[in-house]
Amino acid sequence: MFDPGLPYRCSPSVALRPEPFGALVYHFGTRRLSFLKTPQLVDVVSGLEHHADAHGAVEAAGVAQPQRPAYLRALAGLAANGTIEER
Amino acid sequence: MKLVDHFQYGLNSPICLTWELTYACNLACVHCLSSSGRRDPRELTTAEAKGVVDELMAMQVFYVNIGGGEPTVRPDFWELLDYSIDHNVGVKFSTNGIKLDGRRAAQLARTDYVDVQISLDGATADVNDHVRGPGSYDTAMRALENLAAAGFGQPKISVVMTRQNVDQLDDFKAIADKFGAQLRITRLRPSGRGADVWDELHPTAAQQRQLYDWLVARGEDVLTGDSFFHLSAYGEALPGLNLCGAGRVVCLIDPVGDVYACPFAIHEQFLAGNVRSPGGFQEVWQHSELFLELRQPQTGGACQSCLHYDSCQGGCMAAKFFTGLPLDGPDPECVRGFGEQALAARDGAVPLPKSEVDHSRSAPRKTRGPVPVTIGIGRPDRACETSPIAGFGASANDSGLFSPAP
Numbered sequence: 001m002f003d004p005g006l007p008y009r010c011s012p013s014v015a016l017r018p019e020p021f022g023a024l025v026y027h028f029g030t031r032r033l034s035f036l037k038t039p040q041l042v043d044v045v046s047g048l049e050h051h052a053d054a055h056g057a058v059e060a061a062g063v064a065q066p067q068r069p070a071y072l073r074a075l076a077g078l079a080a081n082g083t084i085e086e087r
Numbered sequence: 088m089k090l091v092d093h094f095q096y097g098l099n100s101p102i103c104l105t106w107e108l109t110y111a112c113n114l115a116c117v118h119c120l121s122s123s124g125r126r127d128p129r130e131l132t133t134a135e136a137k138g139v140v141d142e143l144m145a146m147q148v149f150y151v152n153i154g155g156g157e158p159t160v161r162p163d164f165w166e167l168l169d170y171s172i173d174h175n176v177g178v179k180f181s182t183n184g185i186k187l188d189g190r191r192a193a194q195l196a197r198t199d200y201v202d203v204q205i206s207l208d209g210a211t212a213d214v215n216d217h218v219r220g221p222g223s224y225d226t227a228m229r230a231l232e233n234l235a236a237a238g239f240g241q242p243k244i245s246v247v248m249t250r251q252n253v254d255q256l257d258d259f260k261a262i263a264d265k266f267g268a269q270l271r272i273t274r275l276r277p278s279g280r281g282a283d284v285w286d287e288l289h290p291t292a293a294q295q296r297q298l299y300d301w302l303v304a305r306g307e308d309v310l311t312g313d314s315f316f317h318l319s320a321y322g323e324a325l326p327g328l329n330l331c332g333a334g335r336v337v338c339l340i341d342p343v344g345d346v347y348a349c350p351f352a353i354h355e356q357f358l359a360g361n362v363r364s365p366g367g368f369q370e371v372w373q374h375s376e377l378f379l380e381l382r383q384p385q386t387g388g389a390c391q392s393c394l395h396y397d398s399c400q401g402g403c404m405a406a407k408f409f410t411g412l413p414l415d416g417p418d419p420e421c422v423r424g425f426g427e428q429a430l431a432a433r434d435g436a437v438p439l440p441k442s443e444v445d446h447s448r449s450a451p452r453k454t455r456g457p458v459p460v461t462i463g464i465g466r467p468d469r470a471c472e473t474s475p476i477a478g479f480g481a482s483a484n485d486s487g488l489f490s491p492a493p
């Protein structure tokens with residue numbers, strides 16, 4: 001279960017490919033593709049490992065307050081599909 | 088902007104790349120979309136092919152769909168397979184099964200990051216061999232048996248839908264289930280030798296409806312390479328990417344290194360460049376005139392006022408081109424029948440576009456004559472190719488910020 005108060009990182013099995021819309025995500029373990037649909041979400045996901053918790057990464061990426069719940073929901077989805085994981 | 092709108096303007100690298108390693112083939116299927124048979128002496132060497140893999144790795148193309156011809160008849164096929172996988176470029180290869188004996192099946196079962204797709208165009212030997220040639224059904228079955236015996240997890244059985252096999256859909260599914268395989272069905276294109284048999288083999292209008300209903304009932308249980316998007320005009324959209332990917336998210340590298348907009352468009356009109364040129368594949372993908380043109384906004388042409396344009400967007404570029412229809416008009420298999428009308432209205436005096444690239448064993452040696460028809464490049468519309476992102480879309484709890492690909 002995703003908890004934004006815990007430390008996360010991008011899974012080592014995952015590669016992010018920068019694209020104009022954000023990034024393409026490829027999981028080498030599950031061979032699934034998914035898409036990060038804003039550049040800011042790419043910043044959040046790649047910044048996770050540098051922050052004590054997920055909240056910190058969202059804040060550091062400069063996500064405006066009203067949008068933060070949506071970003072946390074996105075992170076919960078990414079945790080559920082294995083793109084990000086607790087560290 | 089929706090994700091598919093972004094896709095229309097092209098990506099830094101393709102999502103779905105088909106790479107045909109050789110035009111050589113032990114079979115001579117009547118509908119071969121690459122008119123394969125004889126090896127081309129200009130085929131990329133092992134070193135050149137490895138150079139392409141290096142480039143794909145640098146471009147973060149995470150896997151390739153390898154085909155041919157019959158790719159496994161290249162003596163360096165297994166070497167290239169290992170090289171690609173070792174460089175984080177996963178491989179899904181299509182084969183008629185000729186080389187998949189017990190030893191190779193065991194080798195594949197030990198290899199991570201490889202998918203095998205066995206071609207089968209009839210659930211019975213008579214239907215299959217009519218199209219793919221004598222003995223080809225048995226070859227495919229033997230390969231599937233060897234893979235199952237070796238413990239290879241979930242190969243794919245790839246079927247091109249024809250007038251003769253639409254009624255066998257349940258039988259194909261039963262064969263797939265028997266071998267622990269996944270069924271994948273794709274559309275017959277009038278490309279390559281397919282142009283010669285399309286009139287005879289393409290499903291009737293009633294069969295298209297039957298196929299659509301079957302697919303809707305099966306959901307994501309059956310793969311389609313997103314190739315039936317033109318049927319979405321019947322109502323409910325089929326799972327998959329709803330966009331013609333040609334030159335935008337999809338392309339083809341052929342055995343001599345030529346880069347085409349899509350695997351069904353081997354014709355000089357859709358030739359973007361060659362991987363042997365300065366800048367290699369990346370230069371072609373990112374800067375070729377053709378691909379930049381394909382990424383321009385489209386108008387919809389004659390289809391624009393149709394109620395269903397949003398769901399089918401005019402259908403498949405290659406299907407239109409090789410049946411002599413304008414690229415900005417209806418697909419020849421338009422579910423509303425506009426394609427049939429357009430086919431009937433063609434000027435019989437104008438020859439159909441034909442590719443100069445023909446390696447059929449029975450064909451005369453390549454002749455370089457004038458190209459009889461030139462038709463302006465319009466925009467293709469939907470993902471007509473073997474898209475890996477079948478079924479991606481908004482989930483119930485979608486935040487709107489990322490799209491999972493189930």
